[in-house]
Amino acid sequence: IPGPAGGCRDAAGAADNAMEGGAQQSSLWEPPEQDGGPGERDGGEGPPEVKRSQPLFIHSSSRQLPQEEPRASSLPSIPNPFPELCSPSNSPILSSPALGQGPPREGTSHVVKVFGEDGACRSLEASAATTARQLCETLVRRTRALHDHSWALVELHQHLALERCLEDHESVVEVQSSWAPGADSRFVFRKNFAKYELFKSNASLFPEVMVSSCLEANKSMAHSELIQNFLNSGSCPEVQGFLQLREAGRKVWKRFHFSLRRSGLYYSTKGTSKDPRHLQYFADLTESNIYYVTQGKKLYGTPTEFGFCIKPHKVRSGVKGLKLLCSEDEQSRSCWMAAFRLFKYGMQLYRNYQQAQARLSQPPWIGPTPLRSVSDNALVAMDFSGCTGRVIENPSEVLTAALEEAQAWRKKTTHRYSLPAACHSSPLSAAIHRTQPWFHGRISREDTQQLIGRQGLVDGVFLVRESQRNPKGFVLSLCHLQRIKHYLILPSEEEGRLYFTMDDGQTRFADLIQLVEFHQINRGILPCKLRHYCTCVAL
Numbered sequence: 001i002p003g004p005a006g007g008c009r010d011a012a013g014a015a016d017n018a019m020e021g022g023a024q025q026s027s028l029w030e031p032p033e034q035d036g037g038p039g040e041r042d043g044g045e046g047p048p049e050v051k052r053s054q055p056l057f058i059h060s061s062s063r064q065l066p067q068e069e070p071r072a073s074s075l076p077s078i079p080n081p082f083p084e085l086c087s088p089s090n091s092p093i094l095s096s097p098a099l100g101q102g103p104p105r106e107g108t109s110h111v112v113k114v115f116g117e118d119g120a121c122r123s124l125e126a127s128a129a130t131t132a133r134q135l136c137e138t139l140v141r142r143t144r145a146l147h148d149h150s151w152a153l154v155e156l157h158q159h160l161a162l163e164r165c166l167e168d169h170e171s172v173v174e175v176q177s178s179w180a181p182g183a184d185s186r187f188v189f190r191k192n193f194a195k196y197e198l199f200k201s202n203a204s205l206f207p208e209v210m211v212s213s214c215l216e217a218n219k220s221m222a223h224s225e226l227i228q229n230f231l232n233s234g235s236c237p238e239v240q241g242f243l244q245l246r247e248a249g250r251k252v253w254k255r256f257h258f259s260l261r262r263s264g265l266y267y268s269t270k271g272t273s274k275d276p277r278h279l280q281y282f283a284d285l286t287e288s289n290i291y292y293v294t295q296g297k298k299l300y301g302t303p304t305e306f307g308f309c310i311k312p313h314k315v316r317s318g319v320k321g322l323k324l325l326c327s328e329d330e331q332s333r334s335c336w337m338a339a340f341r342l343f344k345y346g347m348q349l350y351r352n353y354q355q356a357q358a359r360l361s362q363p364p365w366i367g368p369t370p371l372r373s374v375s376d377n378a379l380v381a382m383d384f385s386g387c388t389g390r391v392i393e394n395p396s397e398v399l400t401a402a403l404e405e406a407q408a409w410r411k412k413t414t415h416r417y418s419l420p421a422a423c424h425s426s427p428l429s430a431a432i433h434r435t436q437p438w439f440h441g442r443i444s445r446e447d448t449q450q451l452i453g454r455q456g457l458v459d460g461v462f463l464v465r466e467s468q469r470n471p472k473g474f475v476l477s478l479c480h481l482q483r484i485k486h487y488l489i490l491p492s493e494e495e496g497r498l499y500f501t502m503d504d505g506q507t508r509f510a511d512l513i514q515l516v517e518f519h520q521i522n523r524g525i526l527p528c529k530l531r532h533y534c535t536c537v538a539l
Helices: 011-020 023-027 132-143 172-177 212-217 223-232 330-345 347-361 395-410 428-435 445-455 512-521
Strands: 110-115 121-126 151-157 162-165 185-191 239-246 253-261 264-268 279-283 288-293 307-312 323-326 461-466 474-480 483-494 497-501
Touching: 110 132, 110 172, 121 132, 132 151, 185 445, 212 223, 239 330, 253 330, 288 323, 288 330, 307 330, 330 347, 428 512, 445 461, 445 474, 445 483
Parallel strands: 110 185
Antiparallel strands: 110 121, 151 162, 151 185, 162 288, 239 253, 239 323, 253 264, 264 279, 288 307, 307 323, 461 474, 474 483, 483 497
16 A cells, blocks of 8 residues: 555554544545535544544555565475476466467477377376477386387377377477367377388388389389488378278268379379369368377278378368378378378478487486397397307308207207206296286287277287186287287197297297297297297386
8 A cells, every 4th residue: 555655564564643633544535425514624623533444455466565574494495296386377277278378389288198099097297398208218117128129109089089109200299289278189199110121121111003103203223212312302202093082071082093293192183183173172281190090980981991181280170171182002101191291291200310319329318128038139140059158240150040940949859948847837937927028918819909000000019818718728929011910839748848839839939038039139930039028017
């Protein structure tokens, strides 16, 4: 309250002043006027009598409390454990862009909720500059998982049955701010072995029939060399092929011939004609995101299970505005999805892959690793026939050594890794596999195929589970050529020794760990080696 000297007074001082009836009182309030009341002034004689005053409203902007001088204390300062409750303006919950308060601001903390494949949730604090790769590395450290570049953050829209893997450089907060308020959208932390497969198996990912126009323009170059040149330059080859298109506002699907060119995505209104008169511009991929459709037949009536969707950035919720497409097989869908990623991100995608490879060469963070786990990068061929071991560098000699080792495993009388006869009744060999990340217990065949499909249809992706038909058996589920195959593992006992086999006893193993480790080095009866195991971590 302004005083006579230009200072400030508190509410108690104002009340005292009112009781004293000083000259300053008239500037604060005036009593109600009454005729002939005892409160009137008689020629200025004597102090005025004060009537009961009306309530006085004190503006908070003019109130200034005197600041206290800091007092020295020997006790340490205790930090506030709940700063967001005491300072709502800095609260990450109230400032979250997901509540519709506009785009994220630099330097502001935001709350990001991440779900695991088991449905568990973990809340993390992230800034507007936090990328998907940085958030994945944080979750890997907190869950104490095995560190590699296959961990990914997946954007999932459950109400639309759409999902996509975020690129390593994408801002997590920016993606979250694009969600509609109240929509059933979330981030899922899981493996994705197919993220950078286009840089490893590019020739098989881009079939010749879908890049025939590029091959015709560069007849002197081989197919694999041509695709590699495109990838190294960060550009996308021209892709073409037939796709099923759902008409806008209708449930009818029609088949058109699509072409992905440098200027965008087109479809022909007359067969496979490339005449500009027959080409219709379809979508702006630079202002859209590409999603897999997980329940296409149920929600959208897709002709096949290989649907995908182009979702423009301006479409925040609802089916209206979505461009739904459907391919004939998984290879065609994978080719289109890889081409769309290259078209949108270009050289940035290749830099992400190079940075991921560089991180693999660095020493990982110190932490526990899964028991007896191996990887292709840690395996070398060794020869122990002499006094000291040596590394085999000749490829033909490596193949010969692998065949000899495979034959040694098949010999019944010289089984090197068999358990002693007295240990056959021990539960160790029958239950040690339960500690491994690739063992998933009693899950169904359908859940197995969905899990492997979510984590990437890449050659060598596998898991081991209990058999539903044979109560004592197990099943090795393996992905090869984008198809999932299942191999029955049966336990058997001979001369008091327990072993496991997949080929009627020709190749026998003391436990499932030895079986998996053997097929990580040798293909055996499988179509390919075991490369990546499916795993789920608890957040």
